[in-house]
Every structure is written in structure tokens, then in C-alpha cells.
Amino acid sequence: xxxxxxxxxxxxxxxxxxxxxxxxxxxxxxxxxxxxxxxxxxxxxxxxxxxxxxxxxxxxxxxxxxxxxxxxxxxxxxxxxxxxxxxxxxxxxxxxxxxxxxxxxxxxxxxxxxxxxxxxxxxxxxxxxxxxxxxxxxxxxxxxxxxxxxxxxxxxxxxxxxxxxxxxxxxxx
Numbered sequence: 001x002x003x004x005x006x007x008x009x010x011x012x013x014x015x016x017x018x019x020x021x022x023x024x025x026x027x028x029x030x031x032x033x034x035x036x037x038x039x040x041x042x043x044x045x046x047x048x049x050x051x052x053x054x055x056x057x058x059x060x061x062x063x064x065x066x067x068x069x070x071x072x073x074x075x076x077x078x079x080x081x082x083x084x085x086x087x088x089x090x091x092x093x094x095x096x097x098x099x100x101x102x103x104x105x106x107x108x109x110x111x112x113x114x115x116x117x118x119x120x121x122x123x124x125x126x127x128x129x130x131x132x133x134x135x136x137x138x139x140x141x142x143x144x145x146x147x148x149x150x151x152x153x154x155x156x157x158x159x160x161x162x163x164x165x166x167x168x169x170x171x172x173x
Contacts, residue, residue: 007088008033008068013148014093014162016135017100017107021118023091024072034066037118038073045122052077059083072118084151090159092148097136104135 010027012020021037028035041058044050050058059078062069063086071083084090107116108127115121152159 009086009088010070010091011083011087011089012070012072012091012093013074013151014091015095015097015100015144016131016139017102017104018093018095019103020072020093021116023093024070025118028070031068031070033068033070034062035070035072036062038071038075038078039118039123040120041078042073042075043120043123045120047123084155088158090151090155092152092159092161094145094148094161094163096164097140101132101135104131 008031010024012024012027014020021039024035024037027033036059038059041055042050055075055078059071060082062071063079063082105127108125111125112127114124116125119125148161152161
């Protein structure tokens with residue numbers, strides 16, 4: 001694993017339920033740097049989607065306003081290339097679907113009557129058939145897997161790929 005002692009800009013990607021938000025919060029707290037959860041940008045109250053141009057502008061303003069940052073979430077329409085180019089450390093959580101399912105269900109049980117800290121107010125956690133289909137199938141397309149592999153291959157000196165539950169608890173200095 002490459003040394004990331006001096007990293008101050010972290011981009012965290014991965015499947016739903018893989019632990020992106022938890023890892024991002026940990027890095028942000030340990031390093032004392034600002035954190036942006038892209039779900040809070042994408043979703044408006046009541047699970048309404050924010051227009052892509054507006055979302056991209058919010059992320060760009062965040063990047064412009066901070067020298068150091070942690071940004072978690074995939075959302076390719078939200079200054080994605082700029083985040084990739086600017087990140088000192090790109091973390092890809094390639095955790096298996098059943099671990100993600102378990103984590104997402106545990107998260108749902110914890111937050112089903114309220115808001116998660118990494119989600120827009122008014123978007124209570126849900127665990128319905130549509131989300132289950134996304135979690136197990138649609139969100140795990142071969143195209144997405146190839147895309148993550150392409151990022152890791154394109155930026156090997158700045159990438160960490162986490163493939164197992166054991167690796168998902170790795171520690172950054």
C-alpha cells in the first residue's frame with residue numbers, strides 16, 4: 001500500500017453499504033479536515049433528486065473552498081474528474097455484496113425512525129425492494145466493477161482498493 005502520511009484530499013468510492021460514510025467520518029475526525037457526503041448533495045428532503053447541474057456546482061464550491069477534504073460517494077456528475085485529479089488518496093471499497101447487504105440492513109435498523117448523519121434531513125433510511133435490488137444487483141454491474149478497476153489502474157500511486165471485510169478496517173496514519 002502506498003504511503004499516505006501527508007494525504008489531505010481523500011476521495012472514497014464504493015458500493016452501497018460498503019462503509020464509505022463510516023470511513024470518511026473516521027478520516028475526517030482523525031485528520032481534522034472537512035467532509036462532504038455526496039448523498040446530502042444529491043438528495044433533497046423527501047427523497048427528491050437535486051438537478052445534476054446544481055449538485056455539481058455545490059461540489060465545485062466545496063472543492064474551491066477547502067484545501068483539504070474528504071468526499072465520499074460515487075456520483076459521476078458531481079465534479080468527478082476534478083475530484084479524481086485533486087485527490088491525494090482514492091479509496092475504493094470493493095466489498096462483497098452480502099457484507100454490504102448486512103451493513104445496509106444494520107444501518108437501516110439503527111436509523112429507520114430518523115436521519116442518518118450522512119443523509120439529508122427528511123430522507124429517512126429505507127430498506128425496500130428497490131433498494132435491495134440496487135444493493136444486490138443493479139448497483140453491482142460489470143460496468144461499475146470495470147470502472148473501479150480502471151480508476152485503480154489509472155491512479156495506482158494514489159489508490160487503495162479494499163476487497164475484504166478484514167481490509168475494510170485498515171488504518172491510515
